[in-house]
Amino acid sequence: MSRNNARSRRLRRRPSRVVPATIVAVVLLAIGSLTAVAAIARLVNGAWATQVTRPARSVSALTWGSSATIVTGAVLALIGLVLLVAGLKLGAFRTARLAAPAGGEVGQTDYVISTRGLAHLAAAQADDVDGVDRVSASASGRKVHVAVTTASEQADRIRERVQAGVAGRLTAAGVSPAPKVTATVRTKGI
């Protein structure tokens, strides 16, 4: 499957599911390798190795109604469901689009900022607001949340200023569509 098509060149992408794919690939590699080694050893030696016959004997003693079989079936179905969800669920974008500036002769433009970068921008802007002691921010493609700590008693006023400042900064940076900015203020005990 080519990675050089227009879709894979886009910078605004959904999660690639690398972690579940890597785990499943390793499991497939392990199962395939062990089975191949056991089968080739059987072809060479004329008999299955005891590492194969012992577990095979215990599995063959099981009935369909045994609790081990029921648990195995349930685990398989659960893993299947997890893989199915990982394959079908789109997942959130990890970048937000930035507006292209005017001018320049370029066929197509694709400008993005990572959600981590958005959070850093928001935190830096909130940190400039008078009265803010500590800031942490998180962002998705559409929402930015800023949590600030202040020693001031004017928590509502600080929240409004943080929200307005961050929203203004993101709009000025050209984040498009402009994410919804929310802020919470925790007042430190004086």
Add this chain to the structure above:
Amino acid sequence: MRQTAARLNRAWLTVLGILLLVAGLAGLLISTGLLVPAARAVGLAVTRPGPTDKLFGAATASAFGLTWVVLVTAIVAVIVALLGLAWLIAQVPRSNEAKPFRLHDDAGTGLTRCEPGVLTDAVEEQIKALPGVNNASAVLRGSSSAPDLTVKVTASERADLTRLLTSIQNTVAADLAGALDTKLNRLGVQVEVDSAKKHAGSITV
């Protein structure tokens, strides 16, 4: 900026997910004794296996004593292992940089080749010199007549991102297009923002 096998991953995860889900549910149906009534409900005359039947009978054991069955098992196992290995290798992100650009490809009048790395080095240096930029990396894809430039820029928190993008588009990309004597087919810019906390030991005046 690097490309991953997203579609491959999603396709195979979906296929394997369906297979495991169906196998697990079928196992549960048999184990709980619901297979026979379920089969009867859809008009199938299935009577076995039931909860009291063995998972693998004597026939299975004797089949695995046959050489050709073992041979087929070995071949299938090798194929599964190779598929797993190929899938694992596909997880490595790739930049898929262009091959050397053939600026003149007529053997009669002379061949001129240009490594994309030479151009991207110049692009990176030009972007790093822009105000508010801490780091930059670039990849050129496509051909010399229709180049695709993708740039990852790490900017400081105080950088004016609109001005930065304008400079990249109207100066850096324009210079590259001028050097290649063509129009850029596509320009992609991924902006990262550096946290000031990483530079706790430094001061900017």
